[in-house]
Amino acid sequence: AQSVTQLGSHVSVSEGALVLLRCNYSSSVPPYLFWYVQYPNQGLQLLLKYTSAATLVKGINGFEAEFKKSETSFHLTKPSAHMSDAAEYFCAVSDVSQAGTALIFGKGTTLSVSS
């Protein structure tokens, strides 16, 4: 069975600092991996996805994530945080072997950015 663990339910950074949100997965088959962002009272927006092409994936808003099979990790980073990055972030995994497989989500990490 697949699962996702997001380390740290709350991360606080200063504006301009590095953002690092951690995600580890377990999967018996090669996974697809995703990061979503949710702003208050809104739906989830896809930030980026790994689909077995390049291991370093670039997404929207300056975010990127690196797939590391040996570490079963897919950590999300951004070199310099902006106030507008404050939101909740979700890592998710799905099974590549079956089309239409639903996503399995981590419990989320709330990012706070201080000035």
Place this chain on the structure above:
Amino acid sequence: DAGITQSPRHKVTETGTPVTLRCHQTENHRYMYWYRQDPGHGLRLIHYSYGVKDTDKGEVSDGYSVSRSKTEDFLLTLESATSSQTSVYFCAIQGTGGPGTFFGQGTRLTVV
């Protein structure tokens, strides 16, 4: 914009009453999903559909039923609402441009 509309956006209902949430998509996608979001739990799959009249249970399906009589509409029904079903409900579709799920804006349901 993946063309997903959820209705209603907010609802307050009493314990024991039936409630139906609607998800409407405009882009003819095959796969549709209902999730619920609760603090500390992330999003959990309730039911999903892989075509008209083809549905299956997810992780937290107890107390919920779904129907899909048309490609564009996926309905979630709480037969007899309970306070534990107070949550934010998200509908999602899987797009055709490769893997990736797109979400509606959510329905905030409060059961009192």
